[in-house]
Amino acid sequence: MFKQLTEAQLDPILSLSIAYREDERENKMDLGIGVYRNSQGETPIMQAVQQAQQHVLETQTTKGYVGLAGNEVFNQSMMDLLLADTSAYTRAAAIQTPGASGALRMLADLMCIAQPDTTVWISNPSYVNHKPVMEAAGLKVRYYPYFNPTTKLVDSQAMLAELAKAGPKDVVLLHGCCHNPTGADISFSDWQAITELANKNGFMPFVDIAYLGFGDGLEQDAAGLKHMADNTEEMIIATSCSKNFGLYRERTGAAIVISDSLKVAQNAKGRILNLARSTYTMPPDHGAALVATILSDPALTQVWKQELNEMLGRLLSLRAGLTKAVRAQGSDEFDFIEQHKGMFSVTGLSPEQVGRLRDEFAIYAVGDGRINVAGMQEQQLDYLANALVTVSR
Ligand code: PLP
Ligand code: TYF
Numbered sequence: 001m002f003k004q005l006t007e008a009q010l011d012p013i014l015s016l017s018i019a020y021r022e023d024e025r026e027n028k029m030d031l032g033i034g035v036y037r038n039s040q041g042e043t044p045i046m047q048a049v050q051q052a053q054q055h056v057l058e059t060q061t062t063k064g065y066v067g068l069a070g071n072e073v074f075n076q077s078m079m080d081l082l083l084a085d086t087s088a089y090t091r092a093a094a095i096q097t098p099g100a101s102g103a104l105r106m107l108a109d110l111m112c113i114a115q116p117d118t119t120v121w122i123s124n125p126s127y128v129n130h131k132p133v134m135e136a137a138g139l140k141v142r143y144y145p146y147f148n149p150t151t152k153l154v155d156s157q158a159m160l161a162e163l164a165k166a167g168p169k170d171v172v173l174l175h176g177c178c179h180n181p182t183g184a185d186i187s188f189s190d191w192q193a194i195t196e197l198a199n200k201n202g203f204m205p206f207v208d209i210a211y212l213g214f215g216d217g218l219e220q221d222a223a224g225l226k227h228m229a230d231n232t233e234e235m236i237i238a239t240s241c242s243k244n245f246g247l248y249r250e251r252t253g254a255a256i257v258i259s260d261s262l263k264v265a266q267n268a269k270g271r272i273l274n275l276a277r278s279t280y281t282m283p284p285d286h287g288a289a290l291v292a293t294i295l296s297d298p299a300l301t302q303v304w305k306q307e308l309n310e311m312l313g314r315l316l317s318l319r320a321g322l323t324k325a326v327r328a329q330g331s332d333e334f335d336f337i338e339q340h341k342g343m344f345s346v347t348g349l350s351p352e353q354v355g356r357l358r359d360e361f362a363i364y365a366v367g368d369g370r371i372n373v374a375g376m377q378e379q380q381l382d383y384l385a386n387a388l389v390t391v392s393r
Pocket of ligand 1: 253
């Protein structure tokens, strides 16, 4: 049966991590996979998570099944984080999923049942898994212009002109904040304009928010999403706790469906539960139990918010530091890095230049020129700046 299979395709980002691990050069830098690292280059378990873990350890009395929707306290917490104070709050339903990845797939499967001829519009470029996941579910994918390679910022005009062509059979996938891979985010007025287009032309917004708190802070990062949820009838959201709770391997995320009434949203949730049953049945519990513990306890919530703010502060200072270090090399070519949000920046380097970074400098960036800012250490910024300027000459 299996001999006839064509060769498996490697994930470009995950395989970069393997190559990095095997590199024996001492000055190597991993700017590949999107994992937050502190100034020691580590991804420690957050204090709030450790305390919640202790609490779960002491109070959990069973490992019996939880249920198809996972932890409902967690589900409610995700809606509180993303939709509090919006009109959508009372007409939304959430399901715990194995990471935002699980949410993306469950929501894609749901759309496939509700409207099989849906086309999902994705930013060019977008998160590596967006297209494969949508297509695996049976949906069509189309790209809208997004990134301006000259300014390294969003080309709003081109994006809005193209999105004006999306209609009732279309779904427009947006990054809630901290765009992966570019780091270039849409402005609040873009959120307003896309909301207006959705209402005028009938497409449904789909927001993937995997870096809440890594852009400008928890409140601001959800502002665009909230405006949209407040002002559209239907919208879907995939969200992740991998980055902002540091729970990567625990596979913790949620899918949220907003419709014109709670009844419709809850029915959609029920249909996702049917889909989950035929896919993985139930999501893993541990990560969601930790997040629910943290967000149900005001003191622990404070600890978490403070740590999240420290991570954000580090990202901002690395962005400023790298820009300054590049300037010290006599170049202003990378000034845009300071305007980008979150962990990533697309640098504009070609695959060949990325190859030179790896071969000549032991610096690992993704082939599309993306760098993970959190992978840098303060004392390496001059070395990195020199490498960037050298290969881009
Ligand atoms: N969506 C985006 C935009 C991402 O960057 C990621 C990557 O981590 C995910 C979804 C998947 O996250 P998770 O680990 O929650 O499955
Ligand atoms: O873009 C990233 O680096 C993160 C992590 O198949 C990731 O989103 C990368 C590849 C992948 C799953 C997650």
